[in-house]
Amino acid sequence: MFAVIETGSKQYLVQSDQKLEIEKLPAEAGAEVVFDKVLLLADDEGKNVQIGTPYLEGVSIAATVEEQKRDKKIRVVKFKRKVRYKRVKGHRQHKTKVTLKEVV
Numbered sequence: 001m002f003a004v005i006e007t008g009s010k011q012y013l014v015q016s017d018q019k020l021e022i023e024k025l026p027a028e029a030g031a032e033v034v035f036d037k038v039l040l041l042a043d044d045e046g047k048n049v050q051i052g053t054p055y056l057e058g059v060s061i062a063a064t065v066e067e068q069k070r071d072k073k074i075r076v077v078k079f080k081r082k083v084r085y086k087r088v089k090g091h092r093q094h095k096t097k098v099t100l101k102e103v104v
Contacts, residue, residue: 004039014100016102029065033062059104065096069095070092073091076088076089
């Protein structure tokens with residue numbers, strides 16, 4: 001069974017027992033989280049598809065938080081030629097690693 005969920009203003013195609021890195025959630029490692037914004041739900045063959053308008057009623061996905069971490073650093077560069085202007089900043093996004101359990 002697979003589903004499409006929405007979290008952190010992004011959509012993810014997920015299955016049971018899948019590990020997923022998403023935007024930071026306010027939960028400690030080992031805590032249970034529930035994703036209730038389910039957009040689509042279908043079985044493994046792609047039949048019995050349920051599509052929400054925009055979300056499905058009474059369907060949610062349970063998950064366990066594995067760890068809170070930060071993504072690798074990216075560099076943000078501003079540059080203007082001929083005027084000796086250059087600014088470099090770094091940014092590391094906060095991520096949450098979760099393991100999906102089951103469709104409730």
